[in-house]
Amino acid sequence: MASEIKQGTLELVNHLPILQVITPMLIAPILVVLNNKTLSWLLSFLGALACLFISILLIQAVSDGSILTYYLGGWVPPIGIEYRIDAANAILLFLISIISTIVLIFSYSSLHAEIPEEKHTLFYSCFLLCLTGLLGVVATADIFNVFVFLEISSLSTYVLVAQGAYLDRRALSASFNYLIMGTIGATFFVIGIGYIYMATGSLNMMDIAERVNQLSDNRTIQAGFAFIVVGMGLKLAMVPLHVWLPNAYTFAPTVVTCFLAATATKVALYVLIRFVFSVFNYEDSFVNELFFLLLMPLAVIAMIAASVIAIFKQNLKKLLAYSSLAQIGYMLLGLSLMNQKGLASSLVHMVNHGFTKAALFMSLGAFMLKTKNVYIKSLRGLGKSMPFTSAAFVIGGLSLIGVPGTAGFISKWLLLEAALETGYWLVAILIIASSLFAVIYIWKIIEVLYFSESSEAYNEVSVLTLMPIWILALFCIFLGINTSLTVDVANMATEILFK
Amino acid sequence: MKHHLILKVITKFMVGVIVLFGLYVQFHGDYSPGGGFQAGVIIAAAFILYGIVMGLENVQKVMPIWFAQRAAAMGVLVYALTGVFSIIFGFEFLNYHAISPEHPKHGQHYGIILVELGVGITVTFVMIAIYYSFAGRTPRLDDKEW
Numbered sequence: 209m210a211s212e213i214k215q216g217t218l219e220l221v222n223h224l225p226i227l228q229v230i231t232p233m234l235i236a237p238i239l240v241v242l243n244n245k246t247l248s249w250l251l252s253f254l255g256a257l258a259c260l261f262i263s264i265l266l267i268q269a270v271s272d273g274s275i276l277t278y279y280l281g282g283w284v285p286p287i288g289i290e291y292r293i294d295a296a297n298a299i300l301l302f303l304i305s306i307i308s309t310i311v312l313i314f315s316y317s318s319l320h321a322e323i324p325e326e327k328h329t330l331f332y333s334c335f336l337l338c339l340t341g342l343l344g345v346v347a348t349a350d351i352f353n354v355f356v357f358l359e360i361s362s363l364s365t366y367v368l369v370a371q372g373a374y375l376d377r378r379a380l381s382a383s384f385n386y387l388i389m390g391t392i393g394a395t396f397f398v399i400g401i402g403y404i405y406m407a408t409g410s411l412n413m414m415d416i417a418e419r420v421n422q423l424s425d426n427r428t429i430q431a432g433f434a435f436i437v438v439g440m441g442l443k444l445a446m447v448p449l450h451v452w453l454p455n456a457y458t459f460a461p462t463v464v465t466c467f468l469a470a471t472a473t474k475v476a477l478y479v480l481i482r483f484v485f486s487v488f489n490y491e492d493s494f495v496n497e498l499f500f501l502l503l504m505p506l507a508v509i510a511m512i513a514a515s516v517i518a519i520f521k522q523n524l525k526k527l528l529a530y531s532s533l534a535q536i537g538y539m540l541l542g543l544s545l546m547n548q549k550g551l552a553s554s555l556v557h558m559v560n561h562g563f564t565k566a567a568l569f570m571s572l573g574a575f576m577l578k579t580k581n582v583y584i585k586s587l588r589g590l591g592k593s594m595p596f597t598s599a600a601f602v603i604g605g606l607s608l609i610g611v612p613g614t615a616g617f618i619s620k621w622l623l624l625e626a627a628l629e630t631g632y633w634l635v636a637i638l639i640i641a642s643s644l645f646a647v648i649y650i651w652k653i654i655e656v657l658y659f660s661e662s663s664e665a666y667n668e669v670s671v672l673t674l675m676p677i678w679i680l681a682l683f684c685i686f687l688g689i690n691t692s693l694t695v696d697v698a699n700m701a702t703e704i705l706f707k
Numbered sequence: 708m709k710h711h712l713i714l715k716v717i718t719k720f721m722v723g724v725i726v727l728f729g730l731y732v733q734f735h736g737d738y739s740p741g742g743g744f745q746a747g748v749i750i751a752a753a754f755i756l757y758g759i760v761m762g763l764e765n766v767q768k769v770m771p772i773w774f775a776q777r778a779a780a781m782g783v784l785v786y787a788l789t790g791v792f793s794i795i796f797g798f799e800f801l802n803y804h805a806i807s808p809e810h811p812k813h814g815q816h817y818g819i820i821l822v823e824l825g826v827g828i829t830v831t832f833v834m835i836a837i838y839y840s841f842a843g844r845t846p847r848l849d850d851k852e853w
Contacts, residue, residue, distance in 0.1 A: 218797050226800040234787050237780035243773075281793075282802035333780075
């Protein structure tokens with residue numbers, strides 16, 4: 209019992225870890241009760257803004273290496289659920305909150321083109337639940353709580369992806385595919401949790417970490433780890449388990465694609481990182497060897513194969529979805545190097561790629577508002593008629609390639625450095641090769657945008673639509689110049705994870 | 708189902724009993740097996756039974772779709788606001804001591820009742836909403852054609 213907890217003395221500041229998660233959770237049902245289209249947009253935007261504000265406060269609080277803990281319901285950790293914020297999850301909380309805020313600005317002007325008006329309230333409600341889930345996964349230090357929030361976010365994601373059906377019925381099968389794969393992933397994950405609980409009798413990450421140290425030869429723990437890696441591999445679209453991703457990203461509404469591409473897979477990767485470093489012992493041979501023998505080759509295959517496939521795609525949303533798979537490969541590669549630099553590059557790339565891919569998908573969404581589809585041929589000559597959107601797309605594209613001065617360069621450079629330091633020359637060469645493939649598929653689009661004659665004249669989209677796109681594009685440049693937010697926090701995070 | 712007189716009479720009788728049993732499970736959840744989820748399913752079963760026997764239009768007169776949707780959200784709100792209540796009074800989220808700081812045991816008791824109430828409301832109306840959305844699809848065969 210928590211009788212030793214001081215009675216009713218907590219200030220609002222102490223509640224930041226939980227407020228981060230429950231703000232969107234509180235607003236979601238209110239939207240359904242009020243059932244007003246404009247009000248629901250406003251409330252969700254304000255909620256996301258509040259989340260952003262809280263996440264900035266949290267990042268400030270943990271940037272000196274300290275750790276914030278919060279006991280839900282006043283129950284002390286091994287029994288109760290603990291929320292634990294350190295540099296590693298603070299940066300992801302920030303990424304998720306800021307992307308959701310920007311995406312909601314975009315949705316104000318674009319959502320009506322994709323979803324009928326009477327569904328908007330429920331759409332926003334679902335969006336907020338997805339946000340709750342993602343934030344919750346990142347904030348919590350209780351492994352079963354991770355599962356619960358993962359399911360909250362996944363279930364709402366399936367619904368959100370299916371909303372693309374008003375434009376293209378294939379969204380339904382894409383969503384159903386995702387539902388099946390995602391559920392298998394979640395099942396594997398929860399079986400893994402079951403095994404861990406069986407062997408250690410605990411669900412709290414810190415508590416398990418202590419007990420697992422004596423159990424590194426235990427088969428149950430090893431099986432649990434395998435299940436968790438496969439489960440999360442499905443959720444983060446690790447290469448042989450990625451089949452749900454391209455269709456889900458292609459047929460979902462633009463707003464959803466932006467949000468998912470920037471956050472969902474990263475959160476799953478974060479869970480994997482958290483389990484490897486904070487729950488299991490990364491020095492154990494079964495953890496180390498799995499990453500070296502299995503995940504590194506898979507990551508490299510993802511980098512190369514997905515980039516090559518992307519070159520041949522005519523539907524640009526699908527092209528970017530395959531490029532996302534390649535980028536997930538980079539992040540997984542950084543993790544599987546199993547050293548501080550590699551992990552730091554992985555964390556930085558999560559943030560940088562989040563902004564980059566959101567910028568790209570959002571400018572595609574803006575094109576789509578005018579052209580009604582995103583096949584490469586319908587983008588002919590849009591560089592002239594939609595100069596601002598096209599310019600933002602180019603910036604995002606450069607960042608995706610990793611041109612110096614953009615966000616993508618920083619993380620790719622860190623990854624290259626990490627690979628070279630570890631002595632993996634071949635891997636380093638393949639990273640560069642994969643970037644060259646990215647040059648091909650981005651150039652293909654730029655060529656169509658700027659160097660071909662347009663058959664039809666379109667007007668530039670409204671300022672309100674341009675604003676979020678340009679915020680993201682400017683972030684792509686800003687994070688390429690000022691690395692204090694990403695690299696410094698990531699270094700702090702890796703030190704905590706590698707302690 | 709115009710000719711199923713016995714079914715109709717029994718249903719009218721059973722609906723009340725089922726709801727009553729649901730409420731029993733709801734409010735004894737903290738002492739005996741049961742709780743919000745089970746109670747919600749039982750209460751929803753009463754509405755679903757009524758819907759199956761009396762027809763979708765009749766049950767939707769009693770329980771309109773818009774009400775089921777909003778009430779489901781209200782249940783979540785009850786749960787979440789219980790937690791927020793604790794935060795406002797300077798306790799952790801969902802720390803039931805906040806409800807009665809002088810008598811922590813009473814606080815825990817009231818807290819769990821409130822939270823289970825929220826769960827019960829949500830489960831009831833979500834179950835009903837799921838039934839509506841399946842039953843509301845246009846059937847391939849008319850009832851008479853069977």
